[in-house]
Amino acid sequence: MLQERIEGKWLAAFRRVFALNGIGAGTTVALMSETQSRPVLVHLSELALSDLGADFCMIQMPSPPQSAPVPVKSTGTSWAIQGNRAVIEALKLCDVIVDCTVEGLIHAPEWEEIENAGRTRLLVVTNEHPEILERTEPKAEHGPRVARGIQMLREASEMRVTSALGTDLTVDLRDAPCGGTAGFGTTPGAVAHWPGGLCLAFPGKNAVNGRIVMGVGDMNLTFKSTLTSLIDFTIENDFVTEIKGDGLDALQLREYMAAWNDRNAYGLSHVGWGMNPGAQWVSAAMYDKRDMQAVEFRALAGSFLWSTGANQYAGRYTLGHFDLPMRNCTIALDGQIVVKDGVLQGDLAL
Structure with a gap:
């Protein structure tokens, strides 16, 4: 069984991928997660952003109630923001969203407004065990x-x-x-996901x-x-x-x-x-x-x-x-x- 803990090799991979996405000293970043996010991904992201000198905040939303007749998995449509205006406005003021929500914000209903504000790009760290991310690292x-x-x-x-x-x-x-996507983007409105x-x-x-x-x-x-x-x-x-x-x-x-x-x-x-x-x-x-x-x-x-x-x-x-x-x-x-x-x-x- 794979353990989910901080490993130096995984932290190094997160630093490399974040840097490839143009994150460095002074980059304004929101680390977005929800209560059902994989904790090790949030922790690795936090440490990597700190190491790179990013100006970052952490936003965690409660995972919303189930509303569908069957389980919903692997859609790329996170409902975690739930239309929260404070969160949306905060994300519009960031250079990058590092997205650790369970399903990802690519098809989230709020992303279009955030994208159209003209500043923010999105990097989705998909809900994989870090070993999978390590093997599929964007280059x-x-x-x-x-x-x-x-x-x-x-x-x-x-x-x-x-x-x-x-x-x-x-x-x-x-x-x-x-x-x-190849797994990275550096311009406003760019959408990338890892893998x-x-x-x-x-x-x-x-x-x-x-x-x-x-x-x-x-x-x-x-x-x-x-x-x-x-x-x-x-x-x-x-x-x-x-x-x-x-x-x-x-x-x-x-x-x-x-x-x-x-x-x-x-x-x-x-x-x-x-x-x-x-x-x-x-x-x-x-x-x-x-x-x-x-x-x-x-x-x-x-x-x-x-x-x-x-x-x-x-x-x-x-x-x-x-x-x-x-x-x-x-x-x-x-x-x-x-x-x-x-x-x-x-x-x-x-």
Whole structure:
């Protein structure tokens, strides 16, 4: 069993990552957490900020009551701020938010106002055991490849995803907001998370059609599980319209989605691929679920990552959410292959 205590090597990693995010002497920082945050992450962040000479404060909110019909995990949408005006105004006056909330503030309802104030950037320290963060530490050299991948997405008009199992998905990328992170950012409004290494697009309305077949070894990150059976999805005009499969994986996924009683839970949220060379698929077998938020597996180099749930760019909002990384897929942008059978190609190759 892994212990959660301060280790010198982890503190050193936090100092390096914070410095990579432009935190140093005099940087105004808010260390944001909630009562259910992982204490060791808050403590490591506090010590690293102190060592770097940051001008920082610590804000802790009570974790809000559960309101959903089923457990909500791995959404990237923290409700910890709960619209508290004093907290929002304080965060707008900071250069950086070091975010140790359980789910993270990336999709939090308050982040847009904070971002639009024009000063603050966000660094999400995801709710992982520090050993996972140590292995997936963002590095400056990761930046150019991730930036190139995001640029390729922005310049493309169509993504096509295929696999030997039968996946054949077409995504209209025209006017789709695209982004991602290598795990660091230094400009106002920048959003980074550790682990980083993602290139993503948020398709607009009526943009996604086809079939997705998830196979043994693919992952359901909401459940923090590795599939042991096939799930066959039909996608029509952005929505999952059929989920076929006789195994436990398909059964649980169907029941969880149905529990929301919300059509938007079946909508496509984002599509993209992972770029982190430190992320390892097999590490899922080495940790208990409580040790991980499973962000590592979103960033698996060469994986195809697709997600169901909220997509604000298509006008769809819901708490129901799945992140579903797949191995051994081929991804093409306007016919140019960027991932072949799960391996990054060309300018993106490791």
